[in-house]
Amino acid sequence: xHRARGLGRAxxxxxxxxxxxxxxxxxxxxxxxxxVLLTASPQWIALLVAFVIADVLLxxxxxxxxxxxxxxxxxxxxxxxxxxxxxxxxxxxxxxxxVVRSHDLGMRTGISRAAILGTIVVERAIDTLxxxxxxxVAILVxxxxxxxxxxxxxxxAVTALMVVAxxxxxxxxRLPGAARIARFLxxxxxxxxxxxRLRDGLRVASNPRTLAAAIVLTVASWSxxxxxxxxxxxxxxxxxxxxxxxxxxxxxxxxxxIPAAPGYVGTFELAAITIATSVGIDRESALAFAVLVHxxxxxxTSIGGALALARRxxxxxDQETVPATGSRSDA
Numbered sequence: 001x002h003r004a005r006g007l008g009r010a011x012x013x014x015x016x017x018x019x020x021x022x023x024x025x026x027x028x029x030x031x032x033x034x035x036v037l038l039t040a041s042p043q044w045i046a047l048l049v050a051f052v053i054a055d056v057l058l059x060x061x062x063x064x065x066x067x068x069x070x071x072x073x074x075x076x077x078x079x080x081x082x083x084x085x086x087x088x089x090x091x092x093x094x095x096x097x098x099v100v101r102s103h104d105l106g107m108r109t110g111i112s113r114a115a116i117l118g119t120i121v122v123e124r125a126i127d128t129l130x131x132x133x134x135x136x137v138a139i140l141v142x143x144x145x146x147x148x149x150x151x152x153x154x155x156x157a158v159t160a161l162m163v164v165a166x167x168x169x170x171x172x173x174r175l176p177g178a179a180r181i182a183r184f185l186x187x188x189x190x191x192x193x194x195x196x197r198l199r200d201g202l203r204v205a206s207n208p209r210t211l212a213a214a215i216v217l218t219v220a221s222w223s224x225x226x227x228x229x230x231x232x233x234x235x236x237x238x239x240x241x242x243x244x245x246x247x248x249x250x251x252x253x254x255x256x257x258i259p260a261a262p263g264y265v266g267t268f269e270l271a272a273i274t275i276a277t278s279v280g281i282d283r284e285s286a287l288a289f290a291v292l293v294h295x296x297x298x299x300x301t302s303i304g305g306a307l308a309l310a311r312r313x314x315x316x317x318d319q320e321t322v323p324a325t326g327s328r329s330d331a
Contacts, residue, residue, distance in 0.1 A: 012259050013093045013259040013260045013261050013262075014093075014261050016258060016259055016260050016261075016266070016267065017260045017261035017264075017265050017266035017267060018261075018266065019266075020260070020266030020267045020269070020270040021265070021266040021269075021270075023270055024266065024269050024270050024273060024287065027273065027283060028273065028283045028284055028287050029283075029284055030287075032284040033283075033284040033285075033287040033288050033291075034288075036236050036237070036284055036285055036288040037236065037288040037291060037292070039236065039237065040235040040236050040288070040292060041234070041235045041236075044231050044232070044234045044235035045231075045232075045235050045292065045296075047227075047231040048228050048231040048232050048235065048292060048293065048296055049296060049300070051224045051225070051227045051228035051231060052224075052228050052293075052296055052297055052300050053300060054221075054224045055221050055222075055224035055225050055228065056079075056082070056083070056086075056300065056301065056304070057079065058217055058220050058221035058224060059082060059217075059221050060075060060078045060079035060082045061075065061078075061217055062123065062213075062214050062217035062218060062221065063078050063082060063119070063120075063123060064078040065210060065213045065214055065217065066119040066122060066123055066204050066210060066214055067105075067111070067116070067119055067204075068210065069203070069204045069207060069210060070111050070112075070115050070116070070119070070200065070201065070204070071109065071111050073105070073109055073111070077105065077108045077109060078105070079308075080104075080108070080308035080311065080312065081101045081102075081104040081105035081108060081308070082101060083301060083304035083305040083307075083308045084097075084100060084101055084104045084305045084308050084309055085097040085098060085100050085101025085102075085104070085305075086101075086301035086302070086304070086305055087301060087302050087304075087305025087306060087308075087309070088100035088101070088305070089262070089263070089301075090262055090263045090298055090301060090302050090305075091262050091263070091302075092262055093259070093260075093261065093262055098117070098120050098124075099117065101120070102114075102116040102117040102120055104312075107312075108312065112197040112200070112201075113197075114194045114195075114197035114198040114200075114201065115197040115198065115200045115201040116201060117198060117201060118197070118198045118199065118200060118201015118202040118203075118204070119201045119202075119204055120201075121201070121202060122201070122202060122204055122205045122214075123214070125205075126211075126214055126215060126218050127218060127253075130215070130218045130219055130222055131222065131250045131253050131254060132250070132254075134222060134226070134246050134247075134249070134250045135246075135247060135250035135251060135254070137243075137246070138243045138244075138246045138247035138250065139247065141243045142241075142243050142244065142247060142279055144247065144278050144279065146278065222249065222250075225249045225253075226242065226245045226246045226249045227245070228249070228293060228296075229245045229248045229249045229289070229293055230242065230245040232289040232290075232292040232293045232296075233245065233248075233281075233285075233289045235289065235292060236285055236288045236289050236292070237285065238281055238285045238286075238289060240279075240281070244276075244279045244281070247275055247279065248272060248275050248276065251271050251272075251274075251275040252268050252271045252272050252275070252290070252293075254271070255267045255268060255270070255271030256268065263294075263298055264294075268290065268294050269287060269290050269291065269294065272286055272287070272289075272290030272293075273286045273287055273290065276290075
């Protein structure tokens with residue numbers, strides 16, 4: 001049953017991506033877009049790569065900050081697990097990469113996977129809050145209306161729901177009826193244990209210093225994303241304002257919340273074209289720089305994730321062979 005449900009979600013995501021790609025193909029002159037892409041400046045592409053890498057590193061630092069109340073985690077382990085999660089998101093549907101990275105970091109550190117998943121929920125809420133704030137300011141500055149503004153309002157509502165959900169998770173033991181629910185969950189000790197650990201992860205949001213540091217790092221990482229879009233646009237001859245680049249960065253990220261094929265293929269490009277045309281950028285150039293950003297991000301996160309997995313596999317192999325070598329030496 002679970003497998004059928006998962007296949008159903010994957011099928012819906014594939015269908016949405018196909019529709020998005022068809023809309024892109026129908027609205028853009030692909031030959032012109034390809035020719036624009038071929039003229040991309042290597043210098044600006046190099047800057048794009050640098051900003052994407054900086055973005056990933058800042059997100060790894062932020063995650064480590066959120067994890068500190070649970071235990072000491074090396075920045076290398078946080079970065080490796082983050083990249084493994086991104087790799088999973090690139091090849092699996094339904095954002096399963098978030099579950100994969102919590103499992104990966106749990107294997108590396110011994111910290112409860114449920115608690116780690118709680119920190120990821122907090123991270124997602126902070127991300128969404130900052131993205132919506134960036135998009136709202138950009139919309140006001142650029143006086144954008146229509147579907148783009150409506151999407152930001154929906155995102156604002158989702159952010160409010162996420163904040164409420166986290167607050168409920170943190171304060172669940174104080175809510176009316178909590179004792180009755182706890183007694184009910186005593187029938188399934190494993191479930192209660194997982195929910196308790198999940199709450200431990202969510203509780204990092206109640207630490208003001210941790211939360212403030214995470215918000216500052218989130219603003220810094222999204223600044224890199226905005227600059228990455230600006231560099232990609234400059235690479236194909238478009239000179240966007242910072243407001244336009246910010247709206248493109250925020251809007252394409254919000255589009256990744258829509259069920260889609262692995263790697264958000266189609267929905268990312270359609271969102272970029274829709275937003276770009278709303279601020280006066282032609283569709284062909286928009287598709288060209290959207291592809292640049294998308295492909296660069298997918299390549300960096302996929303290669304990084306594959307290397308992190310290979311390194312972990314090598315470490316596990318070394319740990320398994322050391323005892324065997326030691327026993328032979330003693331003999």
